[in-house]
Amino acid sequence: MTAEDILSSEDFKKCADFHGHICPGLAIGYRAAMAALDWLEENRAMDEEMVATVETDACGTDAVQVLTGCTLGKGNLILKYYGKHVYTVVSRNSGEGVRVALKAGVLELSERHQELVRKLSGGEATQEDRKEFWELHHKKSHDILGGSLKDLFTIKAAHIAIPPKAMIEPSKMCERCGEPTMVSKLSEIDGHYVCKDCLDNDYQPLAE
């Protein structure tokens, strides 16, 4: 598939729609997720057929959620704040797993692109700077979408323990704020059950 084929595909449009814009990080997530699904010979997880571990909360993670069906709210997305474009997907069906890791240099931006990022971050970007930034950003995304898989990633089998499926768990009221809370997230303190929010935020003992 060429970059143009991908850009006009339903799958990529869903990713861009969910994420809100097209950017190099989303392009990496798209390529990584598709590579993982190909490797595993799996389709999108309707239920919890797959589990993904993402090592970043950057843009690529949104494409992984859309394409693999491993979503934050379904309990089959494990998030690690490592700051790395590394995506590991395991299949509950086959027991197989694959680790897709971005190669060094792929996300390197040109001097001009970096300068525009600095200007945007510093709030000094003009209207033209913004326009140029998005042009460079789209060009970089295009290059990633059209790049060869072996230039983008190191792809290896991953042998990791598959976590148990998410459970439906009853809630109980926090005795401090009165809000329903999953039982496993309540702390017992001074004989009372209290949620983490109440515990974290200036906890005062409850009257007996």
Add this chain to the structure above:
Amino acid sequence: MTAEDILSSEDFKKCADFHGHICPGLAIGYRAAMAALDWLEENRAMDEEMVATVETDACGTDAVQVLTGCTLGKGNLILKYYGKHVYTVVSRNSGEGVRVALKAGVLELSERHQELVRKLSGGEATQEDRKEFWELHHKKSHDILGGSLKDLFTIKAAHIAIPPKAMIEPSKMCERCGEPTMVSKLSEIDGHYVCKDCLDNDYQPLAE
């Protein structure tokens, strides 16, 4: 809007498509996200116009991602593992914020529904049990979608500090595994820059 109106709406279909199925948690997330957007008088965030804090990684969070545009990969979703269906959304445009908290009892399941959950979790559910479980699950979702907002949630203005926008950050190679890593996530150890994955997993000092 009736439950039927919602079930046949494009917005709800997008949530169900992303999440993979319809369930009471997704219904709560749909109602909470819509209530927050109404309160803020905002539309879905294309960029980072809004920031959402979710106090659970349960199903509702997927509807919040789809409807508010505050997604894990865009840096405008803050995740707290409190086990509570509490969703706080703030607008960068207006500076206003709203906290939508599920009321006690809304997610309570009937005795039979709970029994089926236990059977499913224990791997003892028959084909008929599964069918009945999903019927009860859909009925509960329907009730939540059609319920009145004041029966479902406590909705209050939230005055919270708005976090800075996500930054595009350069990566450097981890000196141990050689994989590109966001600079702010690297640790300096023995004069070498090492990623958290290498640091966590049986770190051995690098040769000088």
